[in-house]
Amino acid sequence: MKTNSLFNIFTTGIFKENPIFVLFLGMCPALGVTTSVTNAIGMGVGVIFVLLMSNVIISLIRNIVMEEIRIPVFIVIIASLVTLLEMFMKAYTLDLYNSMKVFIPLITVNCIILGRAEAFASKNGPVKSAVDGVGMGIGFMIGLLAISFFRELLGTGAIMGVQIIPVAFTIPIFTTAVGAFLTLGVLTGVMMVYQNYKKDNKEKLEKAQEAKSEVA
Amino acid sequence: MKFKYSVSPNYHSSVDTKQIMSSVTKALIFVSLFSIVLQYNLYGMAGSIRAILILAVAMITTTAVDYIYWKLRKTSKDELSKKVNQNVPIITGMILALTLPLGDLASYEILYVTFISAIAAELFGKLIYGGFGYNIFNPAGVGRAFALLAFGKQLVIPAIDGLASASPLATMQGENGLTEVLNTFNNYSSLIFGVHQGALGETVVIALIIAAVYLVIKQAIDWVIPVCAIGTIALLAIVDSAFGTFSLDFIMVHVLSGGLIFGAVFMLTDPVTNPLNRQGKIIYAIIFALITFLIRTKASLPEGVVFAILIVNMLVPMIDKLTANVTNEGTGKKVLSIVVTLGIAVLMTVLFQFV
Numbered sequence: 001m002k003t004n005s006l007f008n009i010f011t012t013g014i015f016k017e018n019p020i021f022v023l024f025l026g027m028c029p030a031l032g033v034t035t036s037v038t039n040a041i042g043m044g045v046g047v048i049f050v051l052l053m054s055n056v057i058i059s060l061i062r063n064i065v066m067e068e069i070r071i072p073v074f075i076v077i078i079a080s081l082v083t084l085l086e087m088f089m090k091a092y093t094l095d096l097y098n099s100m101k102v103f104i105p106l107i108t109v110n111c112i113i114l115g116r117a118e119a120f121a122s123k124n125g126p127v128k129s130a131v132d133g134v135g136m137g138i139g140f141m142i143g144l145l146a147i148s149f150f151r152e153l154l155g156t157g158a159i160m161g162v163q164i165i166p167v168a169f170t171i172p173i174f175t176t177a178v179g180a181f182l183t184l185g186v187l188t189g190v191m192m193v194y195q196n197y198k199k200d201n202k203e204k205l206e207k208a209q210e211a212k213s214e215v216a
Numbered sequence: 217m218k219f220k221y222s223v224s225p226n227y228h229s230s231v232d233t234k235q236i237m238s239s240v241t242k243a244l245i246f247v248s249l250f251s252i253v254l255q256y257n258l259y260g261m262a263g264s265i266r267a268i269l270i271l272a273v274a275m276i277t278t279t280a281v282d283y284i285y286w287k288l289r290k291t292s293k294d295e296l297s298k299k300v301n302q303n304v305p306i307i308t309g310m311i312l313a314l315t316l317p318l319g320d321l322a323s324y325e326i327l328y329v330t331f332i333s334a335i336a337a338e339l340f341g342k343l344i345y346g347g348f349g350y351n352i353f354n355p356a357g358v359g360r361a362f363a364l365l366a367f368g369k370q371l372v373i374p375a376i377d378g379l380a381s382a383s384p385l386a387t388m389q390g391e392n393g394l395t396e397v398l399n400t401f402n403n404y405s406s407l408i409f410g411v412h413q414g415a416l417g418e419t420v421v422i423a424l425i426i427a428a429v430y431l432v433i434k435q436a437i438d439w440v441i442p443v444c445a446i447g448t449i450a451l452l453a454i455v456d457s458a459f460g461t462f463s464l465d466f467i468m469v470h471v472l473s474g475g476l477i478f479g480a481v482f483m484l485t486d487p488v489t490n491p492l493n494r495q496g497k498i499i500y501a502i503i504f505a506l507i508t509f510l511i512r513t514k515a516s517l518p519e520g521v522v523f524a525i526l527i528v529n530m531l532v533p534m535i536d537k538l539t540a541n542v543t544n545e546g547t548g549k550k551v552l553s554i555v556v557t558l559g560i561a562v563l564m565t566v567l568f569q570f571v
Binding site: 189 | 325328332340344362365366367
């Protein structure tokens with residue numbers, strides 16, 4: 001597989017460079033909005049939309065914009081996209097809008113969006129940028145979903161209105177900021193353990209193959 | 217004044233970590249038994265059964281978490297029990313259980329609280345850092361703080377027949393707190409004999425003092441830490457009461473009530489989270505006392521021992537850096553640094569009178 005193939009760009013955002021568990025970008029919504037799975041889905045979809053659009057637009061204008069003023073230009077594009085998203089949410093999903101409120105305009109300053117614009121979209125064509133935007137967005141959403149799943153389950157005992165753990169056995173600390181940091185830390189730790197495990201296995205396999213070829 | 221230098225966990229001293237841990241375990245068992253008897257006096261059979269259950273749940277949970285963790289780390293079968301023993305999960309469990317209250321005697325919610333906070337203590341307090349010897353914070357303190365933040369409502373102390381409800385330190389926070397405390401608790405005789413509300417291990421003052429003396433004789437703990445911590449609290453209480461109606465009873469109430477003696481003897485002296493030398497230990501104990509006293513008198517919580525222990529644990533690397541490489545030369549400097557720390561503590565207590 002070529003390192004630059006579209007499929008590779010797509011999966012990079014989900015696994016190898018997951019915005020939340022590997023790059024640690026966009027921590028503000030990851031800690032603030034993840035009190036419930038519904039919020040996480042709303043935020044995830046919003047970020048995917050903004051990321052896709054901003055990546056495409058920025059990669060289209062990348063040759064016109066001057067080096068010196070690129071950051072303000074990117075910010076203006078991202079901010080107008082976020083304003084658009086906010087208006088749409090206010091019009092069609094008012095409940096979700098009310099439960100997320102200040103975090104929607106804050107998508108503008110979400111590091112992952114400007115980060116992808118600067119690191120990827122300003123150097124690659126529109127198709128690749130679009131794929132990268134969707135991949136990163138999905139990776140971001142997976143992170144939000146994982147954190148919010150554990151927080152909602154342990155903190156309130158219910159997932160999207162379905163009571164799974166009896167209320168007497170919930171641990172309310174997980175709905176607070178402390179719980180957000182704990183969940184994020186433990187999940188990142190688990191991801192790291194898994195990656196190290198995979199790496200070790202790969203090295204063992206390579207060593208075994210080397211030994212085999214030496215014997216042969 | 218001479219300062220002895222000993223690196224924890226005391227490679228060169230006559231006792232090794234194993235012996236220290238076995239004497240601490242013995243002392244904890246003694247305190248637990250005393251506490252179970254006391255709970256029988258206060259609440260009857262239900263009280264002592266509940267105390268035994270809390271202790272059992274905490275110890276079994278910490279040990280089980282340890283086993284599962286090392287199993288997941290793929291430790292070989294022969295090493296498994298050795299690793300778990302090295303981690304002393306039983307001590308963490310026992311200390312945690314002794315800092316918890318009995319809870320509502322009618323329901324068993326407190327056992328669930330014990331279970332969850334024991335997992336937090338062992339996992340987040342100890343194993344995440346790599347096990348016993350690498351932890352920054354006192355594991356039992358982490359568990360207790362987790363319990364307080366997560367389950368504030370369930371941590372109730374059942375009322376004792378013929379006594380006003382609130383614990384002495386909570387009563388102190390009200391208006392005319394001191395006179396009320398002295399009236400309710402018969403001029404602190406009931407504080408000494410533990411006839412008041414408190415956590416399992418807090419109220420057994422006599423047993424705690426016997427255990428402390430035993431641990432000092434066995435060289436398991438350094439006597440300067442509890443002595444300096446409790447002494448500083450007494451000093452700060454004098455300073456504090458000098459601004460109102462001066463009374464020595466104030467000192468007795470501050471020293472005898474709450475988790476101060478338990479925390480100073482069993483949690484503050486944890487060999488892993490201690491500064492390396494005597495001078496550092498004295499500064500460490502003074503800062504602990506200052507934070508505890510400020511939380512007790514100025515913050516919204518009645519008791520601050522656990523949080524003070526965690527905060528002062530955070531400062532240990534700094535204290536160690538400050539007091540590194542000190543030999544027996546330049547004693548004047550060391551005494552000066554201790555006096556300065558104590559002076560700052562007193563000054564802050566004075567300043568906080570006007571806040």
